[in-house]
Amino acid sequence: MPSNTLTVTDNRTNHTYTLPIEDGTVRSMDFRQIKTGAEDFGLMTYDPAFVNTASCRSSITFIDGERGILEYRGYPIEALAEHCNFLEVAYLLLFGELPNEAQLKDWRTEITHHTMLHETTRKFLDGFHYNAHPMSMLVSTVAALSTVYPEARKVHDPANRLLQVKRLIAKMPTLAAMANRYNVGLPYVYPDNDLSYAENFMNMLWKMVEPKYAANPVLARALDILFILHADHEQNCSTNAMRSVGSSDADPYLSVAAAAAALSGPLHGGANEQVLKMLDEIGSKDNVPAYIRRIKEGHGKLMGFGHRVYKNFDPRAKIIKWTAEKVFEVTGRNPRLDIALELERIALEDEYFISRKLYPNVDFYSGIIYQAMGFKPEFFTVLFAIPRTVGWLAQWQEMHADADLKIARPRQIYTGERKREFIPMEARKAAGAMKA
Numbered sequence: 001m002p003s004n005t006l007t008v009t010d011n012r013t014n015h016t017y018t019l020p021i022e023d024g025t026v027r028s029m030d031f032r033q034i035k036t037g038a039e040d041f042g043l044m045t046y047d048p049a050f051v052n053t054a055s056c057r058s059s060i061t062f063i064d065g066e067r068g069i070l071e072y073r074g075y076p077i078e079a080l081a082e083h084c085n086f087l088e089v090a091y092l093l094l095f096g097e098l099p100n101e102a103q104l105k106d107w108r109t110e111i112t113h114h115t116m117l118h119e120t121t122r123k124f125l126d127g128f129h130y131n132a133h134p135m136s137m138l139v140s141t142v143a144a145l146s147t148v149y150p151e152a153r154k155v156h157d158p159a160n161r162l163l164q165v166k167r168l169i170a171k172m173p174t175l176a177a178m179a180n181r182y183n184v185g186l187p188y189v190y191p192d193n194d195l196s197y198a199e200n201f202m203n204m205l206w207k208m209v210e211p212k213y214a215a216n217p218v219l220a221r222a223l224d225i226l227f228i229l230h231a232d233h234e235q236n237c238s239t240n241a242m243r244s245v246g247s248s249d250a251d252p253y254l255s256v257a258a259a260a261a262a263l264s265g266p267l268h269g270g271a272n273e274q275v276l277k278m279l280d281e282i283g284s285k286d287n288v289p290a291y292i293r294r295i296k297e298g299h300g301k302l303m304g305f306g307h308r309v310y311k312n313f314d315p316r317a318k319i320i321k322w323t324a325e326k327v328f329e330v331t332g333r334n335p336r337l338d339i340a341l342e343l344e345r346i347a348l349e350d351e352y353f354i355s356r357k358l359y360p361n362v363d364f365y366s367g368i369i370y371q372a373m374g375f376k377p378e379f380f381t382v383l384f385a386i387p388r389t390v391g392w393l394a395q396w397q398e399m400h401a402d403a404d405l406k407i408a409r410p411r412q413i414y415t416g417e418r419k420r421e422f423i424p425m426e427a428r429k430a431a432g433a434m435k436a
C-alpha cells in the first residue's frame with residue numbers, strides 16, 4: 001500500500017477504499033465512489049464556510065496562520081513593505097517576479113495611462129443620493145465600467161484580460177476619490193500622471209485650488225505601505241467571491257464588483273470602519289474593562305479582533321502599528337490609539353481571548369491611521385478595496401490559466417420536505433406564511 005494514501009472503511013457496507021493524498025489533501029470527488037448501493041448518490045463532504053476545504057491551487061500568497069507568516073510569491077510581507085512601492089508589489093503579485101527597473105518603469109507608465117474615467121462614469125456618480133456610502137458607490141461604479149468596456153467579456157483572450165487588469169488597477173483610485181469628492185460636495189479632480197500611485201490618489205482626494213498638489217512624503221509612503229499590506233490575502237471571503245463569480249466567465253468589472261461587495265461586510269473589510277465606531281462608543285480608556293465584559297457576555301464582537309487563519313498574530317497588524325507611529329509624527333497622535341492599546345492589552349491577557357486565539361487583525365489599527373490622515377470611517381473599506389483589487393485580479397488571472405477551472409457550484413444537504421401533495425388556494429391555512 002503506498003504511504004501517500006488514505007484507507008477508508010465504510011462501516012455501512014464493510015467496503016474499504018484507498019484514496020490518494022496529494023499535497024496533504026484528499027479530493028472530495030474521491031469520496032463519491034463510496035456508496036451503499038447503486039441508487040446511492042455517493043458520499044459528499046460537508047464544510048460550511050470552507051473551513052477545511054481548498055477550493056483551488058494557488059502560487060500567489062502563502063499564509064502560515066499559526067506562525068504569523070505572510071508571503072507574496074514567496075517574499076515576506078515585512079521585506080516588501082520595507083523596500084517596495086505598491087505598483088512594484090502589484091507587478092510581483094500579477095506576474096510572479098519582482099520587476100527590474102525598466103519593467104517597473106513600463107508598468108508604471110501603463111497603469112498611469114489608464115487612470116482617467118470615461119465621462120459617462122463620472123455622470124453615473126452624479127446620480128447617487130448625497131450621502132451614499134462610498135463603498136456602495138465604488139461597487140456600483142466599478143460594475144458600471146463593464147458598460148464602457150464591453151470587450152472585457154472576452155475572458156479567454158489573455159491580452160484582453162491583461163488590458164482590463166491594467167484599467168482596473170488604474171481606475172479604482174479615481175473612482176474611489178471621486179466618490180469621496182461627491183460625498184463632501186467638492187468638484188472632481190482629474191489624475192495627475194506625474195505623481196506616484198499613492199500621491200496621485202491623495203491629489204484626487206485633497207487638491208483644492210493649488211496649481212500642483214504636493215503630498216506629504218511621510219503620509220504618501222504610509223498609504224503606499226498600507227496598500228502593500230492589503231494587496232492580497234489568498235482565499236478570503238472577497239477573493240472567493242471574485243473566483244466564484246469569475247468562474248462563470250463573467251467580465252472582470254462585474255467580478256471585482258462582486259468581490260468588493262463581499263469586502264464591504266463588517267466581518268471582512270468593513271471591520272475597519274466598525275473598529276472606529278467601537279472606539280468612539282467606548283469613549284475612554286476607563287470604559288475598556290466594562291466593554292470587554294459585555295463582549296464576553298455575548299453582546300457583540302470585539303471588532304478588529306480574530307481571524308479565520310491567523311491564530312497567533314497578524315503580521316500586517318505589527319507593520320501597521322509601526323506605520324502608525326510615523327503617521328502620528330506628522331498628524332499628531334490620534335487619541336483613540338490609547339483606547340485601542342488598552343483594549344489590546346486587556347484582551348491579550350484575558351482567558352476568553354487567549355483560549356479562542358483572538359488577536360488584533362489588520363483592521364484593528366488601520367482605521368486609526370486612516371482617521372489621523374483625514375479619512376472618514378465610511379471611507380476606510382474603500383481604502384482596502386483599492387489595493388485588494390490587485391489581489392483579486394492576480395487570483396482571477398491565475399484561475400483563468402488553471403486547467404482545473406470549472407464553474408463554482410457547491411453541493412447542498414437538502415433538509416426540506418419532498419413529494420408533497422399540492423394544496424389548492426382555498427384549502428391553504430395561514431400557518432407558516434411569512435415566517436422570518
Ligand code: ACO
Pocket residue numbers: 266267268269271295300301302303304305306307308309356358361362363
Ligand atoms: N470578539 C469576540 N469573540 C470573538 C471574536 C471577536 N472579534 N471573533 C471570534 N470570537 C469568538 C466566537 O464567538 C467564537 O466563540 P465560541 O467558540 O465561544 O462560539 C470563537 O471566538 C471562534 O470564532 P468564529 O466565529 O468561529 O471564528 P471565524 O473564523 O468563523 O471568524 C472572524 C473569523 C469573522 C474574523 C471573527 O473573528 C470576527 O467576526 N471578528 C470581528 C470582525 C473582524 O475584525 N473582521 C475582520 C477580519 S480580517 C479581514 O477580513 C480583513
